[in-house]
Amino acid sequence: MKRRISKPGEFIKGVPIAVWLLALVAIPLIFTFIMSFYSSSGLVIDRTLTLKNYKLFFTDPLYARILFKTIRLAVAISMLSIAAAFPLAYMVSFKVRRGRNLLFMLCIIPLWVSYLVRIIAWRTILGNRGVINSALMALGLIKEPLTFFLYNQFAIAITLTYICIPFVFIPVYTALEKIPRNLLDAANDLGANELRTFYNVILPLGLPGLVTGFIFSFIIALGDYIIPLQLGGTQGIMFGNLVWSQFGFAFNWPLGAALGFILFIIAVAILGLTSKFGSTEGGFLGE
Amino acid sequence: MKADNAIDLVNVTKKFDEVTAVSKFTVEIRKGEFFSLLGPSGCGKTTTLRMIAGLEVPTEGQILLEGGDVSSTPAYRRNVNTVFQDYALFPHMTVRKNIYFPLKMKKISPSEAETRIERVLRLVNMEGFGNRLPQQLSGGQRQRIALARSLVNEPAALLLDEPLGALDFKLRVAMQKVLKDIQRNVGITFIYVTHDQSEAMTMSDRIAVMKDGLAHQIATPDEIYNNPSTAFVASFIGDMNFVHGTVLDNDGKTCVLDVEGQKVTAKRAVDLGKGAAALVCIRTERVQVNPHRSVENRVSAELSRIIYRGTDYEATCRIGRAELRAVVQAVTWDAALRVGGTVELAWNAEDVIVFPREEEKDVIKYSGEAV
Ligand SMILES: Nc1ncnc2c1ncn2[C@@H]1O[C@H](COP(=O)(O)OP(=O)(O)O)[C@@H](O)[C@H]1O
Ligand SMILES: [Mg+2]
Numbered sequence: 078m079k080r081r082i083s084k085p086g087e088f089i090k091g092v093p094i095a096v097w098l099l100a101l102v103a104i105p106l107i108f109t110f111i112m113s114f115y116s117s118s119g120l121v122i123d124r125t126l127t128l129k130n131y132k133l134f135f136t137d138p139l140y141a142r143i144l145f146k147t148i149r150l151a152v153a154i155s156m157l158s159i160a161a162a163f164p165l166a167y168m169v170s171f172k173v174r175r176g177r178n179l180l181f182m183l184c185i186i187p188l189w190v191s192y193l194v195r196i197i198a199w200r201t202i203l204g205n206r207g208v209i210n211s212a213l214m215a216l217g218l219i220k221e222p223l224t225f226f227l228y229n230q231f232a233i234a235i236t237l238t239y240i241c242i243p244f245v246f247i248p249v250y251t252a253l254e255k256i257p258r259n260l261l262d263a264a265n266d267l268g269a270n271e272l273r274t275f276y277n278v279i280l281p282l283g284l285p286g287l288v289t290g291f292i293f294s295f296i297i298a299l300g301d302y303i304i305p306l307q308l309g310g311t312q313g314i315m316f317g318n319l320v321w322s323q324f325g326f327a328f329n330w331p332l333g334a335a336l337g338f339i340l341f342i343i344a345v346a347i348l349g350l351t352s353k354f355g356s357t358e359g360g361f362l363g364e
Numbered sequence: 365m366k367a368d369n370a371i372d373l374v375n376v377t378k379k380f381d382e383v384t385a386v387s388k389f390t391v392e393i394r395k396g397e398f399f400s401l402l403g404p405s406g407c408g409k410t411t412t413l414r415m416i417a418g419l420e421v422p423t424e425g426q427i428l429l430e431g432g433d434v435s436s437t438p439a440y441r442r443n444v445n446t447v448f449q450d451y452a453l454f455p456h457m458t459v460r461k462n463i464y465f466p467l468k469m470k471k472i473s474p475s476e477a478e479t480r481i482e483r484v485l486r487l488v489n490m491e492g493f494g495n496r497l498p499q500q501l502s503g504g505q506r507q508r509i510a511l512a513r514s515l516v517n518e519p520a521a522l523l524l525d526e527p528l529g530a531l532d533f534k535l536r537v538a539m540q541k542v543l544k545d546i547q548r549n550v551g552i553t554f555i556y557v558t559h560d561q562s563e564a565m566t567m568s569d570r571i572a573v574m575k576d577g578l579a580h581q582i583a584t585p586d587e588i589y590n591n592p593s594t595a596f597v598a599s600f601i602g603d604m605n606f607v608h609g610t611v612l613d614n615d616g617k618t619c620v621l622d623v624e625g626q627k628v629t630a631k632r633a634v635d636l637g638k639g640a641a642a643l644v645c646i647r648t649e650r651v652q653v654n655p656h657r658s659v660e661n662r663v664s665a666e667l668s669r670i671i672y673r674g675t676d677y678e679a680t681c682r683i684g685r686a687e688l689r690a691v692v693q694a695v696t697w698d699a700a701l702r703v704g705g706t707v708e709l710a711w712n713a714e715d716v717i718v719f720p721r722e723e724e725k726d727v728i729k730y731s732g733e734a735v
Contacts, residue, residue, distance in 0.1 A: 103537050262419050263452035265439045265515065267467030277465070 106341070120328060130335035138337070140319065147316040149344065151229060151298035155245075157238040158294040159287060164243035165277070170253040171261075173354075181250065185243045188306050192240070199236040203227045203308070228310025236308055239300050244297065246288030252286025253279070284354065285298035292348050299344055316340055369431065370395045370553035371416060371523050372446075376425035378411050378577075384413040387577040389588040393555065395430075398547055398664070403574035404600070404728070410449075411558040412574075413523045416555065418571035419647040423526045430520050440469070445514035446523040450530065453498040453513070459485075460494035463513045464603055470517060473486070484512040487546060489507045504535050511546070528563070540567055561601045565589070575595045575726065576603040595723035598645050605651065607686040609644040609718070611636045616725045619718055624684030630716035641721035650715040653679055653707050654698065660713040667705050681709055 114126040134140045147260065167267040169180045188197065202208045203226035210222040226232060256279060302317030320340065323333030371393040376525070378386040386408040393399045401409040409421050414420035418429060418439030429433050434442055453462050460481060466475035467477040485491050488684055490510040498506055507527060514522055527543070528536045528588045547554050558564050564571050565585045573596075581593040592598035599606065609621035609628060619634040620627060628644060636642055652659070663686065677697045679690045688709060701707065 079658070249565070257450075257452070259448050259450065259452040260454060262414075262439075263446070263448060263454070265419065265447045266444075267415055267466035268440045268517070269465075270440050273469065278454060 109334045109338055109341075110202075112331055113338050115219045115331040115334075117331050122330060126256050127363050128334045131339075133332065134335060134339060140316075143314060143319060144339070144343070147299060148235060148347075149364045150315070151295050153259070154234055154237045154241060154298040155291050155294040156243045157234065158241040159249075159290060161238065162242045162290065163249055163283075163287065166246050166250040166253055170250055171279075184246050184250075187239070188243050193303070195240065196236060196304055199239065199306060200227065201237060203232055212282070227308060229312055230309070231303050232308040232310075233313050233315070240304070241294035241297055241300075244293040245287075248289035248293070249283060249286040251291075256282045257321065288351055288354055292351060295351075296344060300340065368395055369393060369428070370397065371427075371555070372428035372431075373412075373416075374426040374428070375441050376422045376427060376449060376638045378408070378415060378420060379423045382518045384577050386415070386422075389572075389579055391579065391582055393553060395553055398544070398554045398556065398567055400558060400568040401574060402558055402571050402600075404563060405559055405602060406536055408577040409559075411524055413446065413525050413555065413557050416445045417444055417523055419446075429657060440548055441516075443520045445517065445519040446525065447507075447510045447514050447527045449525045449527070451498075451510040453506055453510060453597070455498055457497075458494065458499070459490070459496050459498070459509050462498070462509060462721060463516050466517045467640060468514060480516055483500070484516045487515070487549065488512045489542075491515075504539060507531065507539060508542075511543075515546075515550060515552070518550070519552065523555045525557045527556075527557070535726075537565075539586065542565065565666045568584075568589040573600060575600075583707075591630040592645075592717065594726065595643055595645070595719040596726035596728065598717060598719070599727040599729075603691065604687075605627040605646045605648055605688050606724070607644050607683075608721065609642045611638055611642055611718075614638065619698055620715070621718065623663070624686050626683065627661075628663070629660050629713040630667060630718050631660075631713035632717070638719060640672055643719045643721050643724050643727075645717040646688070646692040646711050646715055646721065648678070648689045648710050651688060652710045653681075653690050653701070655708070655710045658709045661716065662708055662710045665707055665709050667703055667707050670671065670703055671694045679707075681707060682710075697722065 083215070112122075113130055114128070115175065116123045116127050116129050117123070143271075165184060169177060173180055200207070204210070205222040205224065207226070209226060210219075212221065213219045260278055260282075261274055264278045265271075269277060300317050302315060302321045304312045305315040305318050309318075316336070320333050320336045323329045323336060327333075365459050369392045371391075373389050373391050373393075376389045377384070389412060391399075395591075401412055403409055411420060415439075418434070418437060418441075421533060422435065422496075426433055429437075429442060429444065454465065457465065458529055458565070458708060464477055464485060471704050472480070481494070482491070487493060488511055490505065490512065492510050493501065493505065493509070498509070498515060501509065513520045524543075528539050531539060540563060543554075545680050556567065568585055570582065570584055571588055572579045573588060574580065575596050581588055581597045583591075588597060592601065596605070598604050607623055609623040611619060611634075612627070613620040614634055614636060616633055617631070619630045619632070619636070621630065621644055622628075623644055627637060630644070635644075663683055665683045668687075669678075669680040671678040671680075672694075674692070674694070676694050677692050679691065679692060681688050681700070
């Protein structure tokens with residue numbers, strides 16, 4: 078599909094969006110980009126341009142290691158969120174006849190509760206005297222509380238997955254709702270049982286929603302630093318924490334800017350790759 | 365339930381909660397037949413078709429396909445295919461992939477599939493469109509692809525649910541011919557759903573006329589037109605006059621009725637006794653105005669309206685409180701006739717059909733027609 082923006086009406090409609098994008102995305106990004114070439118000495122920022130910050134990123138293996146760990150965790154979290162949200166969306170969209178809207182609301186209710194409250198809630202679930210340990214001890218299955226639930230990557234993954242599920246559920250559900258139901262009848266009529274209908278019709282047509290959901294959860298997981306801080310413990314330092322600490326205690330804003338910009342580039346690259354799969358026309362799974 | 369039937373329905377009933385969509389439908393559809401389900405919207409045509417396809421489970425009754433009971437066979441294992449009302453082409457697949465779909469489900473080898481796809485594309489006159497997406501086709505072209513996709517596996521019967529409903533008039537008439545030709549070429553049984561009586565009449569070998577889930581009549585177009593079994597069928601097909609009458613005399617072969625004080629004779633078996641209230645039906649094109657030849661039925665009437673329609677004139681006449689329309693070919697129309705004048709109307713006794721007056725409630729009224 079070709080996009081034409083030649084019509085004056087279209088152009089005027091685009092103006093507010095352009096202003097909005099410029100103010101909220103482009104300008105801060107440009108500032109970050111410029112600042113990443115400054116350097117910091119003590120508490121003052123030296124405005125002579127330098128590649129020092131980027132050099133540090135490429136020479137100190139700590140940064141690459143944590144970045145890799147963060148990406149790996151973000152991918153895992155996205156996969157987990159999809160694994161949880163897709164069957165849910167599928168059931169609500171295809172298998173439920175009455176009360177579908179109610180179920181949809183139930184699935185996105187977590188979004189109404191403050192992010193921080195939900196993190197604290199997970200801490201009380203996973204903690205030493207948390208819900209899981211108390212339950213296991215009450216059942217007599219364990220004597221001492223299990224400590225591997227909290228302050229590690231497992232805790233980060235489970236909490237972030239929980240945070241991401243509604244963000245995957247919504248686009249997937251929307252995509253599934255858009256599939257004309259007579260296509261399922263047609264597939265059935267032409268010899269496909271439920272499984273093959275799912276694989277040949279529902280999955281490819283739901284794919285754009287799946288990709289959008291993946292992108293949402295991946296971005297949320299990639300940049301988050303609060304959950305690692307609250308639940309991650311020492312092995313749970315993520316790239317977001319590195320960036321954040323440069324702006325916080327370390328007071329090295331230029332380095333923070335450089336690391337932030339690197340994260341941004343990586344996110345854009347991965348999104349670019351992923352969104353290729355989102356097109357339903359031809360290509361992957363486009364039977 | 366002969367083995368050479370394509371499809372047998374035996375007392376098939378479908379209830380949706382309170383609504384009875386189809387009620388005790390029994391019919392034998394022969395191999396190679398062009399069979400139509402005709403009736404107004406909501407009469408149960410689609411439901412009947414979906415039960416044959418296996419997409420809906422009958423509440424009661426049996427469905428046989430080529431003599432074998434398929435009542436509990438799921439749709440994907442039934443050897444029938446459906447052309448859906450809005451085509452239901454897979455939007456993420458090209459034309460070729462769409463047609464390949466049923467072949468793939470049947471595990472036909474790709475090379476064999478390729479020849480079959482080409483053949484069926486040629487059959488529907490759509491060669492060269494294989495790599496288009498459905499969105500890139502016109503309505504008529506999508507229609508042909510849907511047809512090709514349903515035919516490619518050579519099913520025992522092809523089920524078509526108002527396949528031409530979304531097309532404009534000219535294209536619809538053209539596609540009727542295409543469909544009929546294709547059916548003759550492939551020799552597959554067609555079960556065709558439509559609410560358009562002229563479509564059913566021109567295309568079908570036999571028609572089931574339905575109303576409120578009931579099959580009123582299952583017969584050839586000719587039989588349905590000339591010997592409708594109920595007042596509903598009489599009103600749904602063709603253009604029919606309905607007037608009130610009272611039976612004066614009935615010997616089982618000839619029935620004499622009183623219509624607004626004038627005698628009307630019907631030469632057919634009528635199941636009504638002396639004095640019974642009747643509904644008297646005469647086709648508009650069988651009513652002659654001021655005829656030269658003498659015929660059994662002659663009444664005098666007042667000409668109350670004349671409408672010129674190009675190939676013919678419609679003359680509306682009053683006989684007392686009753687109204688009768690006559691459709692006369694323009695070439696035979698007497699230009700001296702004027703509104704307000706008196707005319708003689710005449711028709712053959714064979715052309716008079718009589719139903720009990722109770723059936724009047726089933727009569728489909730077209731606008732401008734008075735009963
Ligand atoms: N899935 C369904 N649930 C409830 N009622 C239905 C369903 N499908 C059809 N009906 C009802 O059954 C009747 C017949 O419908 P249908 O077979 O679609 O008629 P037609 O195709 O002749 O227009 C209608 O009254 C319709 O409302
Ligand atoms: Mg219908």
